[in-house]
Amino acid sequence: MHSAGRSWLLLTGFVLFYVIYLLFGALVFSSIERPVEDKLRHDMETLKQEFLNLSCVNPASLERFLVQVLAANKYGVSVLRNSSATSNWDLASSMFFANTLVTTVGYGHTTPLSDTGKAFSIVYALLGVPFTMLVLTACVQRLMYPLVLAPVGLLQRSGMEPRSATAVHFLLLLLMVVLCFLLAPAAIFSLLEVSWSFLDGVYFCFISLCTIGLGDFVPGTQPGQQYRPLYQVSVMVYLFVGLMMMFLLLHTFHKMADLHGLTTFLQLPHCEETDEDREPIVDNKLEEESSYPSDKAASKPLEPGSQPSYNTINKG
Amino acid sequence: MMWLIYICLAVAAPDLLDPKSAAHNSKPRLSFSAKPVVLNTPEDECDTRTTVMRWKTVSAIFFLVVLYLIIGATVFKALEQPHESSQKLAILVEKLDFLAMHSCVNSSELEDLVKQVVSAVRAGVNPSGNSSNQTSLWDLSSSFFFAGTVITTIGFGNISPHTEGGRIFCIIYALLGIPLFGFLLAGVGDQLGTIFGKGIARVEKMIVKWQVSQTKIRVISTLLFILFGCLIFVALPAVIFKHIEGWSTLESIYFVVITLTTIGFGDFVAGEKGGTEGLEYLDYYKPVVWFWILVGLAYFAAVLSMIGDWFRVISKKTKEEVGEFRAHAAEWTANVSAEFKETRRRLSVDIYDKFQRAASMKRKLSSELGVNASMNQEMTPGKRTLSANLCENRDSYPNLTLSLSPVSGALTRNGSLYLNGLSPDYADRREIAIIENLK
Numbered sequence: 096m097h098s099a100g101r102s103w104l105l106l107t108g109f110v111l112f113y114v115i116y117l118l119f120g121a122l123v124f125s126s127i128e129r130p131v132e133d134k135l136r137h138d139m140e141t142l143k144q145e146f147l148n149l150s151c152v153n154p155a156s157l158e159r160f161l162v163q164v165l166a167a168n169k170y171g172v173s174v175l176r177n178s179s180a181t182s183n184w185d186l187a188s189s190m191f192f193a194n195t196l197v198t199t200v201g202y203g204h205t206t207p208l209s210d211t212g213k214a215f216s217i218v219y220a221l222l223g224v225p226f227t228m229l230v231l232t233a234c235v236q237r238l239m240y241p242l243v244l245a246p247v248g249l250l251q252r253s254g255m256e257p258r259s260a261t262a263v264h265f266l267l268l269l270l271m272v273v274l275c276f277l278l279a280p281a282a283i284f285s286l287l288e289v290s291w292s293f294l295d296g297v298y299f300c301f302i303s304l305c306t307i308g309l310g311d312f313v314p315g316t317q318p319g320q321q322y323r324p325l326y327q328v329s330v331m332v333y334l335f336v337g338l339m340m341m342f343l344l345l346h347t348f349h350k351m352a353d354l355h356g357l358t359t360f361l362q363l364p365h366c367e368e369t370d371e372d373r374e375p376i377v378d379n380k381l382e383e384e385s386s387y388p389s390d391k392a393a394s395k396p397l398e399p400g401s402q403p404s405y406n407t408i409n410k411g
Numbered sequence: 412m413m414w415l416i417y418i419c420l421a422v423a424a425p426d427l428l429d430p431k432s433a434a435h436n437s438k439p440r441l442s443f444s445a446k447p448v449v450l451n452t453p454e455d456e457c458d459t460r461t462t463v464m465r466w467k468t469v470s471a472i473f474f475l476v477v478l479y480l481i482i483g484a485t486v487f488k489a490l491e492q493p494h495e496s497s498q499k500l501a502i503l504v505e506k507l508d509f510l511a512m513h514s515c516v517n518s519s520e521l522e523d524l525v526k527q528v529v530s531a532v533r534a535g536v537n538p539s540g541n542s543s544n545q546t547s548l549w550d551l552s553s554s555f556f557f558a559g560t561v562i563t564t565i566g567f568g569n570i571s572p573h574t575e576g577g578r579i580f581c582i583i584y585a586l587l588g589i590p591l592f593g594f595l596l597a598g599v600g601d602q603l604g605t606i607f608g609k610g611i612a613r614v615e616k617m618i619v620k621w622q623v624s625q626t627k628i629r630v631i632s633t634l635l636f637i638l639f640g641c642l643i644f645v646a647l648p649a650v651i652f653k654h655i656e657g658w659s660t661l662e663s664i665y666f667v668v669i670t671l672t673t674i675g676f677g678d679f680v681a682g683e684k685g686g687t688e689g690l691e692y693l694d695y696y697k698p699v700v701w702f703w704i705l706v707g708l709a710y711f712a713a714v715l716s717m718i719g720d721w722f723r724v725i726s727k728k729t730k731e732e733v734g735e736f737r738a739h740a741a742e743w744t745a746n747v748s749a750e751f752k753e754t755r756r757r758l759s760v761d762i763y764d765k766f767q768r769a770a771s772m773k774r775k776l777s778s779e780l781g782v783n784a785s786m787n788q789e790m791t792p793g794k795r796t797l798s799a800n801l802c803e804n805r806d807s808y809p810n811l812t813l814s815l816s817p818v819s820g821a822l823t824r825n826g827s828l829y830l831n832g833l834s835p836d837y838a839d840r841r842e843i844a845i846i847e848n849l850k
Contacts, residue, residue: 122551131574139531146524151515160509161528167502168529184492186484193483197476201674203568208498212490213665219483220672230476298578305585307566310677311573 187324191315194331197223198338200308204316235342242268243347261351272344276337277301284314287326304337552697556682559701562588563708565675600709607636637714644671644707652681655696670704671711 147154184192188205195202196216207213243264250260281296291299291312299312315326510516549570557570561584572578611632618628649663658666658679666679682697 122554135531139528142524142527146520149515149520152513156509156512160505161525163502163505164525165528165532167498168532184488184495186488189487190480190484192487193480196483196674197480199564199672199674201566201669201676203676203678206676206678207487207490208494209490210661212487212494213661215486215490217665217668219486220668220674223479223483224672226476226479294575294578298582301582301585302566305564305589306673307561307564307585308568308675309566309571310568311571 185324187327191327191331193219193223194334195308196220197227198306198334199224200303200306200334202308202310202313204310204313231339231342234339235346238339238343239346242343243350258354261347261354265347265351268344268347272340276304276333276340280333280337288314289317300337303334304341306338556697556701558584558588559704560675561585562592563673563704564589565670565673565704567675567677567680569677569680596705596709596712599706600713603706603709604713607639611635640710640714644703644710648703648707656681667707671707673708 143157146152147157184205192205194200196219199220207216246267247257247260247264250264251257255263277297277300281293281300284296284299285291285293288296295312299314302309302312314330315323320326506521510518510521553570559565560567561581564585572581614635615628615632618631645664645667649660649667652658652663652666653660656663656679662679666681669676669679681700
């Protein structure tokens with residue numbers, strides 16, 4: 096079958112392209128970071144040597160001490176003087192942790208230490224992740240009307256043709272999201288956090304909103320942080336709303352790609368409409384569809400088996 | 412992961428989102444509900460009603476999520492805080508011991524050293540041990556692994572870029588790579604689903620002979636999917652990790668779940684112990700781990716979207732039931748009010764009839780009485796003579812009901828006595844009697 100063969104070809108193409116992309120990223124990261132790492136290692140060696148020269152400590156006991164300190168630090172327990180007051184597991188921090196678990200960001204600055212904690216995290220995550228996903232999709236569906244469909248309708252009524260209207264709207268939405276959820280919070284973070292620069296703030300916002308969550312920057316973990324619970328709760332709220340906006344952006348992009356025929360061309364999944372999304376954009380889409388008869392005919396969702404999708408689970 | 416689930420949902424749940432396609436699917440989806448027709452909830456209700464319900468649903472779910480977070484927070488706090496305090500105590504004791512043992516070191520120097528060591532470790536450089544036999548964290552294979560963690564949004568964080576250039580590149584790289592990986596995942600998941608679906612079809616053919624109902628088949632196939640997937644993607648790798656990495660069983664399962672849901676804390680990372688503890692890995696260990704992550708992610712995405720499906724179906728069912736209940740309630744209310752109206756109408760008709768009859772009788776009575784009254788009140792000359800004559804005979808004729816009010820005009824005009832409510836016969840008889848008397 097032509098369509099099945101084509102889908103296999105596309106899949107292998109994707110996989111190949113993905114592997115090449117990974118290799119490319121590996122090369123670039125390696126060349127950028129490796130010299131810095133070497134220098135840091137050299138610095139540490141000299142530091143250790145200086146310490147040992149000045150004191151009566153022998154290397155072995157220092158090693159042992161350092162290993163223990165590092166093991167404790169991995170779990171967020173610090174040996175430094177002024178960190179004994181704040182705990183990593185008071186209510187606000189635990190809620191922050193639960194939030195990172197459930198949104199799959201997973202910073203890792205604090206991790207469960209006890210076995211029961213680990214077992215509970217497993218169960219909690221397995222239930223919480225789809226739950227959060229449901230909430231986010233529900234919220235995005237609600238937000239679609241006032242933030243996407245209404246403005247696009249407005250643009251269309253003022254005389255623009257549908258495709259350019261959606262493109263213009265998408266660009267505006269992108270600009271707004273970048274401004275409000277990337278640049279502005281980054282500026283705020285760079286003010287509130289002592290050691291963060293503006294770029295660090297942007298980096299943190301981006302890594303968190305993509306749910307990558309490397310964990311090298313986590314707000315609110317400095318020892319002398321004032322109003323820590325309030326700070327952490329507001330970061331949680333920011334994460335949630337930011338995730339919602341990213342979802343919305345993705346959905347809008349998907350619709351726009353549909354309208355421009357990109358998804359059909361690449362045999363990617365269509366953006367399916369729910370009942371409440373029956374707004375002018377869909378009517379125009381149907382109009383547009385008439386201009387791509389051959390492609391659209393093969394990709395109409397009403398014909399099972401013609402599209403690569405999870406529906407094929409049933410057909411066997 | 413959210414991106415990936417979104418894409419998988421868009422692929423996997425078109426019949427949930429679009430009832431028309433559900434009707435065209437020959438078999439129901441791999442989901443809890445056996446009747447996709449259930450999902451074709453006719454949304455013909457007026458718009459205001461559906462939007463009201465949806466806001467309510469969304470805010471209800473939102474409050475549920477907040478509640479869930481609070482519950483999680485309290486449980487984590489209860490479980491972890493004691494452990495944390497004991498760890499703090501232990502490390503403090505260590506520090507004091509160290510300072511006591513080596514009196515030439517003062518506290519602040521030690522803290523400086525510790526701070527620097529910690530930040531170095533964050534950068535991935537481990538100062539303990541000799542620097543000669545340490546492998547770099549940024550050699551090609553590790554960088555490849557790091558790039559993989561960025562794109563899959565797992566983000567372990569045991570390695571992270573520290574230069575500005577590295578961070579900017581990381582942002583751009585993720586922007587392009589995450590959607591790419593998302594599409595790949597959708598494709599892989601689809602193939603996975605096809606393979607599984609074929610197997611299920613064969614099993615179903617066997618089961619059908621035993622004449623089991625469709626619902627049971629659906630449930631069984633879902634359970635089989637989950638079981639097989641868990642075996643291949645969770646249990647087997649956990650055993651392998653346990654042997655190679657030296658973790659406990661719980662830690663291996665914990666690592667597998669945390670990785671495959673793309674949370675990726677980074678406290679346990681497969682393949683990263685090589686530098687510090689001298690474990691030798693086989694060459695193909697890391698690529699196999701990466702491949703396992705890819706397929707396992709597709710499986711987890713399928714499972715999580717299935718759970719999401721169930722939530723959605725349950726909520727739709729609940730909405731349906733609530734809708735049905737509302738319809739019933741509305742029907743009942745309509746019936747009751749219709750009945751009430753009917754009763755009211757009947758009653759009012761009754762009352763009206765009775766009232767009419769009473770009014771007519773009253774008029775009769777009043778008209779009879781009115782003759783007497785008007786005889787005493789309105790005396791025209793003709794009337795006076797007549798009344799005078801009649802009055803003489805009033806005692807003997809007490810039941811004179813002749814009305815000599817203006818109706819008497821009618822007397823002369825019509826030639827017949829037609830008093831209010833009185834039947835003409837009666838009037839005639841009276842008339843005859845009066846005339847006889849008058850004579």
